[in-house]
Amino acid sequence: MSISSRFSVGIHILALLEINKDGKNTSELLASSVNTNPALIRKIMGMLKKAGLVEIHPGIAGAKLAKGLSEITFLDVYQAVNVVNENELFSVHDNPNPNCTVGRNIQESIMPIFSNAQLALETTLSKVTIEDVVMDIVHKEHENTSK
Amino acid sequence: MSISSRFSVGIHILALLEINKDGKNTSELLASSVNTNPALIRKIMGMLKKAGLVEIHPGIAGAKLAKGLSEITFLDVYQAVNVVNENELFSVHDNPNPNCTVGRNIQESIMPIFSNAQLALETTLSKVTIEDVVMDIVHKEHENTSK
DNA sequence: TTACCTGTAACTATAATAGTTACATTTCAT
C-alpha cells in the first residue's frame, strides 16, 4: 500500500509554478518536468483548481498559484488530490461477528485510535507549506552551483 | 488508497486470543469472529508469528499470545502484517526531469517531510497496546450488559 | 490410523494507480 504519487506530483507542480512564475506553465511543460503525460497533469491540475490552489482557464495557456506560497500547506494538496478520504486512511474489516465479544466491539474500539494516528499524520502535513519546499529547492540549487 | 484491513484483523485476532485465552482458538474460530476465511486468518497468523507476537504450531490446534498484552503495540502489529514498507507510506514520482530546477531537487526536498509525517503516524500507533483495546472492549461489554 | 489442525501454493474477482489516446471546447493572434 502506498499513498498515490498524485500527492508528490501536486507539490512538484505548485513549486514549479512559483519557481517558473514568469514562464508559460502549460501542461506540456509541467509534464516534461514531472516526466509524465500532459493529460495526467491536467487531471491533477483540475483537482488543484477545484481546491482553489491554482488558477487555470480553458484555452488559455499556463497556470498560476491562486494563493500565497506560504498559505498552501501540504495538507491542502494532500486533500486536493484526493489520495485519502476523510477518516479512511486505515480500513477496518466490516461485518465482524456480532455474536462474539470482540466481534461486536472491535470497530468502535479501534476506529478512534486509527483516527488519532491519521490526525497526527495530517497535522504534520499541515505545518509544511509550498514555500518551505521552494526555499529548500532554491537553497539546494545554490549549494550545488557554488561548488 | 487505504491501509489494508490485515492491520485491523491482526488486532482483532490478538484481542480475541486474550479474551478467549482459555478456549481453543483455531483459525476456524478466529475466522468466524472476524467473518472471513480460515485460510486468510492463517496467512495473517503466519505474519504475526514471524514477528514474534503469537505462538502457533503445525498440527496443534489453537494459538496463544507470545508476549504480554501490554507489550504488544499497534505499531508492532502494523509492521507485522506488512501493510506499509519502511518509509514508503507516501510514494514519490520517480525520474523527474533533471534539466529542471524543481525536477532535480524535488525528491530530496520532499522525502524528509514525508518521513516525518509517517513517523508521526507510527509514533501514535506505538503508544497504544492490545491491552488498551481489550480493556476498552471489556468496558464496552459491561456498559451494555448492565443496561 | 483417523480426525483435526496448520502452512501454503495457486487461483479468482475487484479496485486503484498510472499512463495513454483522442477529441470537444475555448481562447487568442493574425
Added chain:
DNA sequence: ATGAAATGTAACTATTATAGTTACAGGTAA
C-alpha cells in the same frame, strides 16, 4: 473569421494490491 494552441475529459489499457477461496501437503494427538 480562421487556424494554432491550450485546457478539459471520456474512454481505454496495463499493472499492482487486496481480499477471498479452494485444495492439499504435512504435523499432532486421541
